Amino acid sequence: MLGTAAGPAATGGGRGVRRVPGAGNPVYGTGLRRHHARMTTNPPPMTTSAGLAAARRSLEALALGDAFGERWFPLFRERRQAVNEIRARRTPQEALWHWTDDTALALALHRSLDERGHVDQDHLALCYALAFDADRARGYGHGMHLLLPQLLAAPAEWRTLAPGLFDGGSLGNGAAMRVAPLGARFHEDLDRVVEQAGLSAAVTHAHPDGIAGAVAVAVAAALSARGEFTLEAVADRTPEGPVRDGVRRAARTPFATEPWRAADLLGNGQRIRADDTVPFALWTAARHPDDLEAALWATAEGFGDVDTTCAITGGVVGAATGTAGAPAEWLRRREPLG
Numbered sequence: 001m002l003g004t005a006a007g008p009a010a011t012g013g014g015r016g017v018r019r020v021p022g023a024g025n026p027v028y029g030t031g032l033r034r035h036h037a038r039m040t041t042n043p044p045p046m047t048t049s050a051g052l053a054a055a056r057r058s059l060e061a062l063a064l065g066d067a068f069g070e071r072w073f074p075l076f077r078e079r080r081q082a083v084n085e086i087r088a089r090r091t092p093q094e095a096l097w098h099w100t101d102d103t104a105l106a107l108a109l110h111r112s113l114d115e116r117g118h119v120d121q122d123h124l125a126l127c128y129a130l131a132f133d134a135d136r137a138r139g140y141g142h143g144m145h146l147l148l149p150q151l152l153a154a155p156a157e158w159r160t161l162a163p164g165l166f167d168g169g170s171l172g173n174g175a176a177m178r179v180a181p182l183g184a185r186f187h188e189d190l191d192r193v194v195e196q197a198g199l200s201a202a203v204t205h206a207h208p209d210g211i212a213g214a215v216a217v218a219v220a221a222a223l224s225a226r227g228e229f230t231l232e233a234v235a236d237r238t239p240e241g242p243v244r245d246g247v248r249r250a251a252r253t254p255f256a257t258e259p260w261r262a263a264d265l266l267g268n269g270q271r272i273r274a275d276d277t278v279p280f281a282l283w284t285a286a287r288h289p290d291d292l293e294a295a296l297w298a299t300a301e302g303f304g305d306v307d308t309t310c311a312i313t314g315g316v317v318g319a320a321t322g323t324a325g326a327p328a329e330w331l332r333r334r335e336p337l338g
């Protein structure tokens with residue numbers, strides 16, 4: 001199982017069964033209220049208004065990327081059709097674009113930070129578990145189907161359960177896909193971004209590569225919000241390992257490269273690992289830092305785990321742009337955040 005080369009076993013072994021999600025239950029139910037009653041409460045530190053605004057921009061764009069990217073899976077259109085439509089920049093015509101686990105967990109993280117002001121890992125573990133429980137058919141990977149039900153019953157057990165997942169912790173892309181709004185929120189303090197991103201990851205993704213993926217994406221979103229986003233600067237703040245190596249490789253990949261070819265070089269998330277997902281998603285974001293629509297089309301050209309790569313790209317670019325420049329028909333079709 002797992003270990004080193006850690007293939008699908010360490011990432012969760014692929015995605016869960018997908019269906020068109022129905023209306024979910026409220027994320028915050030009696031479980032969270034009971035949990036709050038047991039917890040010591042500290043007043044949340046102030047988050048600046050600039051941080052909150054950037055976080056909201058990033059979250060909206062992450063959800064748009066997630067819902068847009070999901071349209072290109074074979075469940076909705078076969079590959080040849082998808083290739084042709086992406087090449088023609090033809091907007092998917094389905095009336096409602098549902099978002100998936102990427103957005104569900106990004107919302108959980110965002111709301112936990114709103115409430116606590118910082119990453120409170122026990123609180124966050126319960127928020128992730130409640131989001132999962134509210135609608136389990138959002139395309140979660142196998143690892144989260146194993147872990148999150150256990151955290152629902154015992155959130156503080158993430159300390160042993162997350163590292164025990166696949167005998168060493170998940171190195172999947174799940175911690176990276178949800179974290180861009182956190183980076184945007186704390187963009188005024190990059191050391192804090194690195195610290196908080198790592199804490200948000202470890203609750204479910206204890207493997208150093210899973211954590212590094214989250215740090216890289218959060219730093220990218222923070223730099224985007226600051227108007228300072230470069231792949232070199234992201235690599236400089238990413239922990240050593242294959243994610244950082246991949247981001248450095250992305251930095252050396254000219255933007256004149258066609259996206260499908262860059263995906264071949266950098267990975268497209270097909271292996272559902274952080275190091276197979278984050279470098280390409282950040283490359284397209286850095287290629288189109290001021291144009292969310294262009295960034296998402298370029299990311300879609302890479303296929304692979306395309307809702308997740310688009311969620312990451314959207315969250316990073318959107319930290320600067322928000323969704324105001326996205327086509328109105330995309331925004332109409334995207335499932336509301338509630």
Ligand SMILES: [Mg+2]
Pocket residue numbers: 100101102138139307308
């Ligand atoms: Mg997803």
